[in-house]
Amino acid sequence: MVRFVVRRHRAVLVVAGVLAVLAGLASTTLFGKLQGGGYFDPSAESSTAADALRDHFGQGAPNLVLLVDDAGRTVDDAESTHAATELVRRLQAEPDISGVMSYWTSGHLPALRDKSGRQGLIVATIMGDEMRIDHRIADLAPEFGGTHDGIEVRVGGYAMMMHETVQQGQRDVAAGEAVAFPLTLIALLVVFGTVVGAALPLITGTVTTMLTMGVLWLLAEFTELSSTATNVASLLGLGLAIDYSLLIVNRYREELATAADPRAALITTMGSAGRTVAFSALTVAVALSSMLIFPLLAVRSIGYAGIAVALTAAVVSLTVLPAILLVAGDRIDRFRIGRKRVSDSDSRALDQGFWHRLATMVMRRPIPVATVTVALLLALGLPFLRFHPGFPDYRSMPAGSSARQVAETVQRDFDAAELSGLFVVLPDSNAGVAEYAVALSSLDDVARVDTATGSYIGGALAIPATTAHHRFETGDAAYLSVVPTTTDPRTVDAVIRAVRATPAPSRALVGGVDAANMDAIHALTARAPFALGFVVIAMALLLLLLTGSVLVPVLALILSALSLTATFGALVWIFQEGRLSGLLGFTPTGDLSAVVPVMLFAVAFGLAMDYQVFLLARIREEYENTGDATASVAIGLERIGRIVTAAAVLISIVFLGFLASDITFMKAFGIGLPLAVLADATVVRGFLLPATLRLGGRWTWWAPRPLRRLHTRFGLRESSAAPAEVAAVSA
Incomplete structure (x- = not known):
């Protein structure tokens, strides 16, 4: 690919510009193709009940x-x-x-x-x-x-809430980008110290975001997508593109300092940092593809958007960015702001840097450092033991939402339980309905049961059948309406379980919004081990191939998982228990949306593995050059530590754009993702990674001979391209 881009870089820029404009125009109609819901399991009993209620009675749950x-x-x-x-x-x-x-x-x-x-x-x-x-x-x-x-x-009603969710999502995308872009530009100016250098990642991020929206527009033509996809695609696309651009531009500046020809510098850069970007994007895409295992449309949409974002960011970073670098040439450091930055290619000794000193200090006492760090992360994660899953309701919407205002009024001034009841469909037979209604009305926390034979309270017929009751029966099918005594979610859940456990005269299907929420939570928890297993196996195999080591994939997986413990604890502490609700502007509900930990795990774990690839690739290169397992850790961290830190800070700034959302569970991303990224980039990388690699020593990089040969041929490395290759491509 690098040969084509070098020789046709102007054509690449023209094509990319045209595609970005077309994608941007197409994306203006994207929100008309998106759904506001997607939180129900289509294969669950509640969904089957809703279908039966529609097919037999032409009715549905009030929305x-x-x-x-x-x-x-x-x-x-x-x-x-x-x-x-x-x-x-x-x-x-x-x-x-x-x-x-x-x-x-x-x-x-x-x-x-x-x-x-x-x-x-x-x-x-x-x-x-x-x-x-x-x-x-x-x-x-x-x-x-x-x-x-x-x-x-x-x-x-529910339909209005879902519609307003789509509309709010559209406003949130614009608000998030309005927050992220200026803050990111300021941070890039600090990192690069030049206007041209700082502009390149933002240009790459803009092109990536526009193209990703175009890809989602195409996907929406062939499959259903939830509105949550656009929020993730917009900010994650910008963040990943900036990360990848940062790595490539920094390496290009290093090579440019030692190469007279910008083309030679670019080819060397793409043979090292370019390969790292390609494999890093693959790890993110693999992690996010685990979302496709879940049946909920909102979660699957995150998977679709994440895969599209990661691959698009990689393609743009490996084609458009090199083409721009060729046009910029050695002018990349023009319009300098402040003093000249000191780069890794300067004559300063590597052992004088912050990351080298920190790694050396940690590796002198690896066991105490690792023990204290792991204990701290686990302690911060303890609130997650109190996690109570729920689903977004009207309280997750902004105060000005029409659906929220109506719901609050109904909750305060009406007998709201009447409007949030369950329904039980008997699609095969209407025999024994009266006896079944008696049994259901006898259950704890059931206020009333309505069906074709009348209304039942406390196990007895309270209102004989009237004309209004005829709608509960048609042909051989019947259904019952079960009204709880309260709208409290935990009480309603107990009623649903009791209704499902009560023997029915024939096949009974329990439905309703609360039953659908319960089924969706069950679907998430039941599929979570499979998604986790997929991610672990896929990442282990990928890292095994990329690093040529048996131990490194195990360490990388454990460290990436530990970086999430504090984040999950913070989510429960903040959003479930409402500790910072006044500051962040949301209404606590006593539970945490069940989709938040699932989605956050995939995105944050993918990013953690992304940075692990950055780091391990450079450390592996130093180990191959020196053969010193201890020194290679310190030197590798020093060489790339500043860039990975900058990348983590920049993508965290981008993710803060989620806080601009007026939807509570989107705010959770704005807190959770920066916490996870920064924990990985500081605590894990600064302390746990050097400590574990020091404990592993030379065994860290051990692999059987067949795997070594496979890694030599296909593996990830940060070594520069061979001089002959550079000369051939530059010619």
């Missing part, structure tokens, strides 16, 4: 709520009743709408009127898949929200 405020009058006022009834009639006439209920047209149910009698509810179901639901709510919200014949209407 649209219209909150009607009579502006000072009561809901029973004649004018209000007329206006609300007309609103119900219009809603019933809309396509894809079923199960419309309201205080005014459903027998004046107390659950649909607030305690003051001044507000009422219209509840309905938007039928269809999540994409269809999102499109319909986008049409319905402006039509039904606002003032209608003197009544004020606000739109809420």
Whole structure:
């Protein structure tokens, strides 16, 4: 590839520019292809129940709520009743709408009127898949929200929350980039000390982000994608591109100081740092591909976006950036800011640097240092033992969200449990429904059970069947509505488990939003060991090939995992327990979104392995040059320590852009990812890595002869390209 880029570098820049512009234009319609949900397991019992409820009864769990405020009058006022009834009639006439209920047209149910009698509810179901639901709510919200014949209407419900999540995600991408770009530019100016040098990583990052959005646009044509993909793609793409650019540009400046010809310097750079970037991107892509094991669309979308980001960042860094470097030539250090930077190629002795001194100090006492460091990381991770998984609800949305405002009002002023009940579908037979309803209504924390034979409370028939109960039965199928006594998530979970454990007269399927959340958490926890096993095996094999060592992959995996312990502990301490909720501006819920640790593990573990590749490649090179297992660690860390530190700081600054999001679980990325990266770049790299490599000694790099031959042919190394190759390509 380097030969082609050197000889056709201007054509490469033109093609890259055209593709970036086209991708940018295409991405303007990307959000119209994305879904706001994706947190349900399509193979779970709750999903099968939802399908059965739709197929047999043409109904679904309520996902649209219209909150009607009579502006000072009561809901029973004649004018209000007329206006609300007309609103119900219009809603019933809309396509894809079923199960419309309201205080005014459903027998004046107390659950649909607030305690003051001044507000009422219209509840309905938007039928269809999540994409269809999102499109319909986008049409319905402006039509039904606002003032209608003197009544004020606000739109809420699960469908509205998911729609607003997509919209908020679009705003968050712009806000995150607005925060990340200027801060990153300032940091790059500090690192490089020149305007030209600092601009190159940002140019690479911009091109990477635009191309990645174009790739996601193409993916959305062939598969479903969640809106979470864009947030990750935008900031992760910028961060990885800057990391890879930093490594290549720094090595190019080193080579340029000793080579008269910029082409020769570039070829040498790409034969060393370029190969490191390629393998580093592969490790990130492999780690993020583990997300494809999970059935939840939101999690799989992170996997799709992460793979696209890593590979795109590598391609741009290995083609566009070298082409720009050829154009810049030796002008890369123009427009210097401040004093001249001291580089690794200067005459200063390597043993005078900070990283060399730190590594030497650690390796004098490796066992105490390793013991204290591991104990500290594990102690910081202890709060994760209190982890309670949950799923985002209205409290994760910003205060101005219509869905949140409606949900808070319903929670405060209405009997909210009526609107968050479960449903149990008996798709094969309606025999024994009455006895089954009696059993279910006898369960703890069940307020009422409604079905075709009436309403049951406390194990007895409370309301005989009326016309309103006919909707619970059709042909040979029936379903039951189970209303809990509270909306408390843990109590509702206990009710779901009790309902599923109660013997049914025929096949019974339990569904509802809370049941779907429980099933999704189960899917995540059940698949997590497989995803973890995939990452461990894939990374071990990859590092085995790349380093030519048996022990190094084991050490790298353990160290990368340890770097996450403090992060997971901090997530529980901050977001589940709400310690910094006032400072960060979110509402604590007593649980942590179950997708956050899963997603964070894949991204942060991939980045940790990314930096391990950077470091181990340079240390391996020094070991091959000197044969001294101890000195090679100190020299290797000194040579690349400043650059990896700068890369970690820069990508952490980029990830802080997640804090600009008004969605709580996206803020968790803005805290978790920088913590994980900085812990790996400081505590793990500065203390644990030198200590463990010192304890391993020469055995660290041992490998059987076949593996050594394989590594010689295909393995990762930071050694420069052979002079003959440089001459041939430069010609």
